[in-house]
Amino acid sequence: MFNAADMFKAFGKHRDKAIVIATGTSGRHWREASTDMKRDVALGGSMGQTTAACLGLALGLPNEKVCLFDSEGSLLMNLGILPTVSGKQPKNFYHFLMDNECYATTGGQPVANAQNLDWAGMAKSAGYAATYHFDNLEDFASNVGDIMKKAGPVFVSMKIVPEIENEPIGRRQRQPAGRSRGEMIRDLREIAGVKVS
Amino acid sequence: MVQQAALLSPERIVSEFQKNGVTHVITIPDSETNYLYELMKEQPWLDVISSCREGETMAIAMGLSIAGKTPVCLIQNTGMMESGDSIRGMALGSGLPLVMVVGYRGWTRHGITPDSAAVYTEPFLNAFGIHYYLVEHDADGDRISLAFQEAKATNKPVVVLIGDEYHGFNR
Numbered sequence: 001m002f003n004a005a006d007m008f009k010a011f012g013k014h015r016d017k018a019i020v021i022a023t024g025t026s027g028r029h030w031r032e033a034s035t036d037m038k039r040d041v042a043l044g045g046s047m048g049q050t051t052a053a054c055l056g057l058a059l060g061l062p063n064e065k066v067c068l069f070d071s072e073g074s075l076l077m078n079l080g081i082l083p084t085v086s087g088k089q090p091k092n093f094y095h096f097l098m099d100n101e102c103y104a105t106t107g108g109q110p111v112a113n114a115q116n117l118d119w120a121g122m123a124k125s126a127g128y129a130a131t132y133h134f135d136n137l138e139d140f141a142s143n144v145g146d147i148m149k150k151a152g153p154v155f156v157s158m159k160i161v162p163e164i165e166n167e168p169i170g171r172r173q174r175q176p177a178g179r180s181r182g183e184m185i186r187d188l189r190e191i192a193g194v195k196v197s
Numbered sequence: 198m199v200q201q202a203a204l205l206s207p208e209r210i211v212s213e214f215q216k217n218g219v220t221h222v223i224t225i226p227d228s229e230t231n232y233l234y235e236l237m238k239e240q241p242w243l244d245v246i247s248s249c250r251e252g253e254t255m256a257i258a259m260g261l262s263i264a265g266k267t268p269v270c271l272i273q274n275t276g277m278m279e280s281g282d283s284i285r286g287m288a289l290g291s292g293l294p295l296v297m298v299v300g301y302r303g304w305t306r307h308g309i310t311p312d313s314a315a316v317y318t319e320p321f322l323n324a325f326g327i328h329y330y331l332v333e334h335d336a337d338g339d340r341i342s343l344a345f346q347e348a349k350a351t352n353k354p355v356v357v358l359i360g361d362e363y364h365g366f367n368r
C-alpha cells in the first residue's frame with residue numbers, strides 16, 4: 001500500500017492539462033498537489049455515480065483528458081459502469097481506483113471481500129483498453145507518465161493506505177469551502193471552450 | 198385491433214429529439230422501446246449510449262451537459278424509481294436542464310391498473326417536484342418540445358411519460 005498524498009504528487013508531474021476529478025477521503029489530498037484548480041471538478045453527489053458523470057464528461061469533451069480518482073466502495077455501488085465505459089471506449093478517459101479496502105469515511109468498516117478483489121482484472125474483462133495494478137509508490141511513479149500517454153479507457157488500480165475517520169461527524173475538522181458546482185462548471189466550460197446556447 | 202398508426206410512433210419521438218438538438222440518448226432498452234432503439238441507432242446525428250443501470254443515465258447526462266451537449270435519458274418508470282438518489286444528486290443537483298423520457302409501464306387510460314409501477318410513478322415525480330408531460334399519440338408529440346423548453350427555462354429535469362398502453366413501439 002502507498003499514501004494517497006504521495007501518489008497524487010507523483011501523478012501531478014504528469015497531469016499536463018488533464019481534467020481531474022478526485023473522490024473520497026483519499027481524494028482530498030489532490031487539493032494539495034493540484035496546480036490548476038480550474039481543471040479540477042467535483043462530480044459527486046449521488047452514491048456510486050461519479051464514474052458515470054466522468055464518462056459523460058469524457059464523451060462530451062473528446063479532446064480533453066479526463067482523469068477520475070475513484071474509490072472502491074463507490075465503484076462497487078455501480079459496478080455495471082465498467083462495461084458502460086468500455087462500450088463507448090473513450091480514448092481520453094483515465095480511471096484510477098484508490099483501493100483502501102474499507103469505508104474510511106464511516107469508520108473503516110471493511111468493503112465486502114476487499115482483500116480478494118482483482119480490480120484491474122475486472123476492468124480488463126469488462127473491456128478497458130489497458131489496465132494496471134500497483135501496490136507500491138515506486139512502481140506507480142515510474143509508470144504513470146507512460147500510462148498517461150496510452151489511449152483509453154485506461155484503468156489503474158492502486159492499493160492506498162486508508163485514512164480512517166472515526167470522529168463523530170460534528171467533531172470532524174471541516175475542509176475549507178471550495179468552489180460551488182456552478183462555479184466549477186462555469187470555469188470548466190470556459191477553459192474547454194464550451195458554448196451553451 | 199388498434200393500429201400502430203393511431204398511436205405514438207418512434208419516428209415522432211426521434212423527430213422531436215432532432216428538433217430540440219439532442220446529441221446523446223442514454224438508455225436501457227426495454228420491450229416497449231425496442232423499435233425506438235433501432236431507429237435511434239440509424240441516426241447519424243445521434244449517439245446512443247447503452248447503460249447498465251438507470252441511475253447511471255442521469256450522471257452520464259450531467260457530464261455531457263457540462264460539456265455543452267444535449268442528452269436525453271430514455272428509461273422505464275421502474276428504473277426511474279430505482280434511480281432516486283441519482284435524480285436527486287445528479288439531475289436536480291446539477292442545476293442543468295435535462296429531459297428524461299420514461300416508459301409508463303402499467304399505465305392505462307382507465308386510471309385503474311394492477312401494476313404498482315404505474316401506481317407510484319406520478320407520486321414519485323411529485324415527491325421530487327419534477328414536472329411531467331404525458332404523451333400517448335403522435336398528436337401529443339409537441340409536448341416533448343414543451344418539456345425541452347421547460348427544462349431549459351428552469352435548469353431542471355423534466356419528464357416525458359410515454360403512455361404506451363398498447364405497446365405501440367413493437368412492430
